[in-house]
Amino acid sequence: MxxxxxxxxxxxxxxxxxxxxxxxxxxxxxxxxxxxxxxxxxxxxxxxxxxxxxxxxxxxxxxxxxxxxxxxxxxxxxxxxxxxxxxxxxxxxxxxxxxxxxxxxxxxxxxxxxAAGVAEVHYGAAKGVPGLVLLTTLGTGIGSALIMDGVLVPNSELGHLEMDGHDAEKVAASSIKDKEELSWEEYIERLQRYYSMVERLFSPDLIVVGGGISKEADLFLPHLRLRAPIVPAALRNxxxxxxxxxxxxxxxxxx
Structure with missing residues (x-):
């Protein structure tokens, strides 16, 4: 530097x-x-x-x-x-x-x-958390980052896992909630299925949720039933x- x-x-x-x-x-x-x-x-x-x-x-x-x-x-x-x-x-x-x-x-x-995942691990919601951290961003699509003990595993692209015969982001991104006018109850059901699938595959120690919808985290994160803690991102924009x-x-x- x-x-x-x-x-x-x-x-x-x-x-x-x-x-x-x-x-x-x-x-x-x-x-x-x-x-x-x-x-x-x-x-x-x-x-x-x-x-x-x-x-x-x-x-x-x-x-x-x-x-x-x-x-x-x-x-x-x-x-x-x-x-x-x-x-x-x-x-x-x-x-x-x-x-x-x-x-x-x-x-x-x-x-x-x-980049967002690295920021959250070093300065935000995942700071000081050992093991595997999964960050997802819910927005137009679903972005993802995997960080193991502070080291980034790049290009995980977990928004493109298959869900209901489609890319997961075509089913569970926050843009889909708006487009299909889903209620919170309907959207939470989709998020539950998505995060359950990701947890089965990767067994993360912590899941961090970013994207604009994370400002409303209290409306959906407490309703998700997962083994790992799931928390909103801290650094936002x-x-x-x-x-x-x-x-x-x-x-x-x-x-």
Whole structure:
């Protein structure tokens, strides 16, 4: 990690691209975040241009420090391999190389749920929990992260497990509750089946639930019957930014 600058986290979402320098000791944004609307179509070049704007905006604070960037997709060694919730033109794009070319900075690109999971383990609802932590984000789809004793197992994609003959996120994401106008009772029944399936497969020590619906956790989490404790995420909208910066800094330190 650069000695002078503060690591920068950038979270690429469907509607907005958000970034801020991150205080890695406190696990919080070091200054107010900058949010720019996601370009449409959200092609790699168009998005990289916006990322460059955010990097330039925080140049004085971040200087030579590493940059972490999240995308809603499978990412292996910086290359995007899926496009369930992102423009199809991203598939097989070396996002790490592309953003490095645009910004001139060292960049780490990670899955958005993985970044959120890392943030929750180090600073949030899963801090100090030994063993296997599973984070899920309930939103447009279902994102997931698996962290074992603080080490990320990337690209778990548990929203794509089969449930009722469909991807689980097509049955149990919070967007489906809204789309199908499900009552809480009906939605809780779907979540029960989803989390029971995931628990049978992975036997986590703790399940953390993020996404916008986690603000209403009291309405559904206490009704789920699982072996593992299931709790709401703590970092909310800053989790992706914080986790991306943490991962980028860790990789830079070990490079």
């Amino acid at each position: 650069g000695k002078k600058g503060t690591p920068l986290g950038i979270d690429i979402g469907g509607s907005g691209i958000k970034g801020a320098p991150v205080d890695l000791k406190g696990g919080k944004l070091a200054t107010s975040r900058l949010k720019i609307a996601t370009p449409q179509p959200a092609t790699p070049e168009a998005v990289a241009d916006v990322v460059d704007q955010i990097v330039d905006h925080f140049a004085a604070q971040t200087r030579d420090a590493p940059i972490g960037v999240t995308v809603p997709a499978v990412v292996i060694h910086g290359t995007v391999l899926s496009a369930a919730n992102i423009d199809p033109s991203w598939v097989d794009t070396d996002a790490q190389a592309l953003i490095k070319k645009h910004t001139g900075r060292e960049v780490t690109v990670v899955n958005d749920a993985d 800053s989790a992706g930014i914080v986790g991306a910066a943490r991962l980028a800094a860790d990789l830079a330190r070990h490079a």
